[in-house]
Amino acid sequence: MVLAKARYLECLLRAIKITTEKTHCKPLCMRMLCRPFTNIASADLQDVPKGFDGWEPVDDVYRIDRYPPKIRHISECLDDLRAQDKWAYCRKPEIYSDRTVNLSLLLDLTIPLKKKQVEPFIGMAAIPHKFKASNKVICFAEGDQVTEAMNCGAHMIGDEALINQILNDEFTDYDYIVASPSMMAGLLPLKKKLRKTFPSSKRGSVGVDMKKMLALYLNGIAYKVQTNIPHVNVAVGKLSLSNTQIEENVNSLIEAVCTHKPPAAGPLIRKATVSAFLLDGHQFKYESYVPGSCEEEK
Incomplete structure (x- = not known):
C-alpha cells in the first residue's frame, strides 16, 4: 500500500511538472488530485471505468458512489446483511432485533412502439413463507x-x-x-x-x-408502483428466515409484478435491490426470477 501511494504521488508530480512547463497542454484535472489511492498501477491512471475512481476499493474506507456496484447472487447479499446486522447500531434493539428485509424494483414503464407508458399498478402477491401476522x-x-x-x-x-x-x-x-x-x-x-x-x-x-x-x-403482500420514480418497494421477509425462504418470496413477488407487463413493452425491471431496516442496500441478479415472457433478449 505504501509503494502504491508513492507511485501515485510520483505520477501526480510528473503531471504537475508537465502542465507548468508546456502551456499548450491541458491543465491538470482537479478530479485527479482528489482521486483515492486505487487503481494506480497504470502510469497514466486511465485504466478505470468511466465516471468512477476505480473498479474496486483497496481498503474498507471509501465512498460507495465512486465505484461500480457489485451485482451478486441474492444469497451473498443476504449474508452481508446478516453480518452487518451484528454490529450496526440501532436505538431500540429489542424492537428491531429481527429486521425486515425489503425488496426494491426499479421499473421501466415505457412502451417504445406506442410512445406511451404502462399505467401505475397495484396488486397482491402470494408468498410461500409468512413472516408477519395474517391480514384482517x-x-x-x-x-x-x-x-x-x-x-x-x-x-x-x-x-x-x-x-x-x-x-x-x-x-x-x-x-x-x-x-x-x-x-x-x-x-x-x-x-x-x-x-x-x-x-x-x-x-x-x-x-x-x-x-x-x-x-x-x-x-399475501401488497405491492404498489410509486409514480415519482417508477419502482416497487415491499417487505419480503425477516432476517430470521433462511436465504432459500427469502429467495422464494422474492421470486413470487417478481413473477407477480411481471404479470402487469404489456406484450409491446420491453423489459419491465431495470434494477433489483435487497436491503434491511437501517442497513445497506445490495443489488442482486434478478434475471433468473423473471418469467420467460418478461426476460430480456440476450
Missing part, C-alpha cells in the same frame, strides 16, 4: 359462501350496516375487502372511498372461490 379481511358474501368464508379465516362477514360504518369512518379495523359477484351492487357506495382498494376481479378480490381469494389476501 372482510368478506361480503351470502348463502353457503358465508360459512365457507368463516372457515377459511375471514375476519368478519360484511353487511349493509358495516358499509355505513366504513363510510362514516366508524369502523377501520380491517386491511382488505373481498366480495362475491352478487354483492358488488351493494358495495358501490364504497367505491369512491376505497378507490384502488375497492374489490376488483382484476386484482383477485372478487370471485366465487372463497378459499383461493381469502388465502391470497390473508397471507
Whole structure:
C-alpha cells in the first residue's frame, strides 16, 4: 500500500511538472488530485471505468458512489446483511432485533412502439413463507359462501350496516375487502372511498372461490408502483428466515409484478435491490426470477 501511494504521488508530480512547463497542454484535472489511492498501477491512471475512481476499493474506507456496484447472487447479499446486522447500531434493539428485509424494483414503464407508458399498478402477491401476522379481511358474501368464508379465516362477514360504518369512518379495523359477484351492487357506495382498494376481479378480490381469494389476501403482500420514480418497494421477509425462504418470496413477488407487463413493452425491471431496516442496500441478479415472457433478449 505504501509503494502504491508513492507511485501515485510520483505520477501526480510528473503531471504537475508537465502542465507548468508546456502551456499548450491541458491543465491538470482537479478530479485527479482528489482521486483515492486505487487503481494506480497504470502510469497514466486511465485504466478505470468511466465516471468512477476505480473498479474496486483497496481498503474498507471509501465512498460507495465512486465505484461500480457489485451485482451478486441474492444469497451473498443476504449474508452481508446478516453480518452487518451484528454490529450496526440501532436505538431500540429489542424492537428491531429481527429486521425486515425489503425488496426494491426499479421499473421501466415505457412502451417504445406506442410512445406511451404502462399505467401505475397495484396488486397482491402470494408468498410461500409468512413472516408477519395474517391480514384482517372482510368478506361480503351470502348463502353457503358465508360459512365457507368463516372457515377459511375471514375476519368478519360484511353487511349493509358495516358499509355505513366504513363510510362514516366508524369502523377501520380491517386491511382488505373481498366480495362475491352478487354483492358488488351493494358495495358501490364504497367505491369512491376505497378507490384502488375497492374489490376488483382484476386484482383477485372478487370471485366465487372463497378459499383461493381469502388465502391470497390473508397471507399475501401488497405491492404498489410509486409514480415519482417508477419502482416497487415491499417487505419480503425477516432476517430470521433462511436465504432459500427469502429467495422464494422474492421470486413470487417478481413473477407477480411481471404479470402487469404489456406484450409491446420491453423489459419491465431495470434494477433489483435487497436491503434491511437501517442497513445497506445490495443489488442482486434478478434475471433468473423473471418469467420467460418478461426476460430480456440476450
